[in-house]
Amino acid sequence: MQSKYMTKIQTVKLLALALLSPFALSAQMAPVAEQQDRWAIQPDGSILWQVNGNLPHHDHVEMSGEKVSLWLRYGVEADGHSVLDRTLVFPTFRLLPVRTIASMTYNVSDNDLPRVLINDKLLRPGVYNATVMDALPETVSSVRMNKGIVTIESRIGKDKDLLLIRTIFPSAKKPLAVENWSFVNLSSKPVKIEMEYLRREVKPAKERSTPAQHSFLVTTLNPRQVTLSPNEQDVFTIMYQAISPDRPEEKFAAMEYNGRADRVTEIQSKLQLETPDNLLNTAFNFAKLRATESIYLTKGGYMHGPGGLRYYAAIWANDQAEYVNPFFAFLGDDIGNRSSMNAYRWFASFINPDYKPIPSSIIAEGDATWHGAKDRGDMAMIAYGAGRYALANGNPDSARVLWTLIEWCLEYLNRQLNAEGVVASNSDELEGRFPAGKANLHTSILYYDALRSAGMLGKELKLPAAVIKTYAAREKAIRANIEKYFGATVEGFKTYRYYAGNDTLRAWICGPLTVDIFDRKEGTIAALFSPRLWTEDGLASLAGNKTFWDRSTLYALRGVFAAGETEKALDYLKYYSRRRLLGEHVPYAVEAYPEGNQRHLSAESGLYCRIYTEGIFGMRPTGFNSFDCSPKLPKEWNEMALKNIHSFGHVFDLKVQRAGAGKLEVMITENGKGKKYTIKEGATARVVL
Numbered sequence: 001m002q003s004k005y006m007t008k009i010q011t012v013k014l015l016a017l018a019l020l021s022p023f024a025l026s027a028q029m030a031p032v033a034e035q036q037d038r039w040a041i042q043p044d045g046s047i048l049w050q051v052n053g054n055l056p057h058h059d060h061v062e063m064s065g066e067k068v069s070l071w072l073r074y075g076v077e078a079d080g081h082s083v084l085d086r087t088l089v090f091p092t093f094r095l096l097p098v099r100t101i102a103s104m105t106y107n108v109s110d111n112d113l114p115r116v117l118i119n120d121k122l123l124r125p126g127v128y129n130a131t132v133m134d135a136l137p138e139t140v141s142s143v144r145m146n147k148g149i150v151t152i153e154s155r156i157g158k159d160k161d162l163l164l165i166r167t168i169f170p171s172a173k174k175p176l177a178v179e180n181w182s183f184v185n186l187s188s189k190p191v192k193i194e195m196e197y198l199r200r201e202v203k204p205a206k207e208r209s210t211p212a213q214h215s216f217l218v219t220t221l222n223p224r225q226v227t228l229s230p231n232e233q234d235v236f237t238i239m240y241q242a243i244s245p246d247r248p249e250e251k252f253a254a255m256e257y258n259g260r261a262d263r264v265t266e267i268q269s270k271l272q273l274e275t276p277d278n279l280l281n282t283a284f285n286f287a288k289l290r291a292t293e294s295i296y297l298t299k300g301g302y303m304h305g306p307g308g309l310r311y312y313a314a315i316w317a318n319d320q321a322e323y324v325n326p327f328f329a330f331l332g333d334d335i336g337n338r339s340s341m342n343a344y345r346w347f348a349s350f351i352n353p354d355y356k357p358i359p360s361s362i363i364a365e366g367d368a369t370w371h372g373a374k375d376r377g378d379m380a381m382i383a384y385g386a387g388r389y390a391l392a393n394g395n396p397d398s399a400r401v402l403w404t405l406i407e408w409c410l411e412y413l414n415r416q417l418n419a420e421g422v423v424a425s426n427s428d429e430l431e432g433r434f435p436a437g438k439a440n441l442h443t444s445i446l447y448y449d450a451l452r453s454a455g456m457l458g459k460e461l462k463l464p465a466a467v468i469k470t471y472a473a474r475e476k477a478i479r480a481n482i483e484k485y486f487g488a489t490v491e492g493f494k495t496y497r498y499y500a501g502n503d504t505l506r507a508w509i510c511g512p513l514t515v516d517i518f519d520r521k522e523g524t525i526a527a528l529f530s531p532r533l534w535t536e537d538g539l540a541s542l543a544g545n546k547t548f549w550d551r552s553t554l555y556a557l558r559g560v561f562a563a564g565e566t567e568k569a570l571d572y573l574k575y576y577s578r579r580r581l582l583g584e585h586v587p588y589a590v591e592a593y594p595e596g597n598q599r600h601l602s603a604e605s606g607l608y609c610r611i612y613t614e615g616i617f618g619m620r621p622t623g624f625n626s627f628d629c630s631p632k633l634p635k636e637w638n639e640m641a642l643k644n645i646h647s648f649g650h651v652f653d654l655k656v657q658r659a660g661a662g663k664l665e666v667m668i669t670e671n672g673k674g675k676k677y678t679i680k681e682g683a684t685a686r687v688v689l
Helices: 008-018 022-027 256-268 278-293 317-331 334-348 378-393 396-415 441-460 465-486 507-514 521-528 550-562 566-582 602-616
Strands: 047-050 057-064 069-076 082-095 103-109 116-118 121-123 138-146 149-156 162-170 176-185 191-195 199-202 215-220 224-228 233-243 272-274 295-298 301-304 361-363 368-370 487-490 493-496 619-623 626-629 639-647 650-658 663-670 673-680 685-688
Touching: 057 149, 057 162, 057 278, 069 138, 069 149, 069 162, 082 149, 082 176, 082 233, 082 295, 103 215, 103 233, 149 256, 162 256, 176 191, 176 224, 176 256, 224 233, 256 278, 272 278, 278 317, 278 566, 278 602, 295 334, 301 317, 301 334, 317 334, 317 378, 317 602, 317 639, 334 378, 334 396, 378 396, 378 441, 378 619, 396 441, 396 465, 441 465, 441 507, 441 619, 465 487, 493 507, 493 521, 507 521, 507 550, 521 550, 550 566, 550 602, 566 602, 602 619, 602 639, 663 685, 673 685
Parallel strands: none
Antiparallel strands: 047 138, 057 069, 069 082, 082 103, 116 121, 116 191, 138 149, 149 162, 162 176, 176 233, 191 224, 199 215, 215 233, 272 639, 295 301, 361 368, 487 493, 619 626, 626 685, 639 650, 650 663, 663 673
16 A cells, blocks of 8 residues: 555655665665865864854753753854753653653743853853943853863953853753852953852742752852952852752852863763774763763662653653663663663563563663553563673673563563464554554564573573574574565665565665665665655655654664675765764754754663674673674774673674685783684674673
8 A cells, every 4th residue: 555655746756766776775775965074173183163153053962961851952043142942851850640751840041141241341142242341241152071071261342352151061960050150361451350149049839849859959059249450260060959948059160161071081982982083982981971971860770761851750661671772781871771781670670470561761760661652563572782781791690580570571571472473562662653554673672682582691691402493493483474474675775674565765674784684685775775754864764754753763874884885884884973062053963853842861871882792893792701703893994993892791892804815813802811702704603791
């Protein structure tokens, strides 16, 4: 049947495409377009927007700590002045009624800030206009993102001889965000500066706060008047914080900058990517930060949250269990691993003897659940992620805890097999935004890979041979049934239909490539990179539709590398990375568009990092201290490395380099001792630590 999303013109185009040979179809690759960078990578690893025209421009970025998330909307207008809006979200300051989105949230615009006077003239960044006759003009010169801190530099006055440096960041541990205003006198005369006192307190009604009444405070830390001599500098501070009876007001912020920088340094010290391409190295570092900073310390333990002003103090079967937790097993960050284990424990608390589905999401610090889209394939998401996590984490005790959950999810999925032997589910992770039929490809792919992990995990846990044999048989069966049920020619490409009756290309046809099913890789890769699916922002969710979700693009790039189409995948990875890191909306992977206006949801950044660990380096966990390594070293590179990997119960470096014609050398270094594997390009080394 014809999809309701297709026009008559599209149908005519498809009829024409159907007459083409598979070779002609695969040759029609969407071009990798030229891009105009707004930002530039700096020697210290930061990115800098040097404001020199092309205005106005506005963007937004999210930054998070354990008790706060700061959504900063920033911009520079045509005349050069700044505009900032700060939205503060406090995930553990809950409101009623109990809902996913019920975190205490407030917005602070430039008009809400304390007044600043320079030589008795008003400075009003962001709202300067001709009606403010005595206001001093501001001209923004640069915006920088470094160590999870945004810095905005401006020149003040007609002569531009007063420098204003604003730094904005969340506290690493407290329900607090800080904005420092540092003034530097570049003139030859003294300059008098005053920041007025401000204390603004807002309280939701006591009946709407839980467990007690909360307050939101905007305060000046050190309001005063100072006179700066030439070349002298001074700093004023504005604090945004949440308080409650058991959480008193913070009155000092001197250590918060270092605390934020130290936490970012801790994250960046692990799993360090080294390639000849500085763009990719830098994008990886930024993604590592966004994926890992967004973990909140709640009464229900550490909970990794997607963010985006809506998704906090809660966990999801896709974002956390499937997307980011397997990455944390490679990163080895202590808080990341604690949040992963906590997420799986929460999901495990809902297993039951009647095999009723686990909720899609556990919300409000664990006080409630969300299951609004019914079974989206959630048990496949959980089993897939938990299996990979248990193996790569390399901790037998943790794996035993996770096994109960994995075993239950696999049995649930076995009971959901339809007459054709693939997994039935109510919807998929897009929750009805696009058709998914009664059984979708992605859910069955996740089930297949979860069975693979279960077999490996069963051997490590020394489970009975009969159990391992059962999983092996189910793995073989679902793999065959995926081909029979989903294998199809769609729009002329030998690839997969996403569900029965689907005749329009879908982004999630990439799934088989990520779990080493390469039977239809040529047609699938041709379809993914064809003008029907590839857009300037990555994959369209549905061919011919403007909607895109980065998660499927990130899966696809990982899968194409895994399938061995290294050069092709590299071109599109470079394009995508440049657009996200240095383009008009930076510096992270996004959720979707038009929905959410490209929010920087955090788990997508974990998927970006997995392009490298699982795609380019080809690391597939096989045991508590072993993994398959199928590296995909691009032709233009002689070597690449991942350093300080905290995984498989070890801390080690992995380096891949050329070793003569058609050969690669895989080197593992741990505690100064090395182990070397020489393989043919495209082959796999079984690494045992």
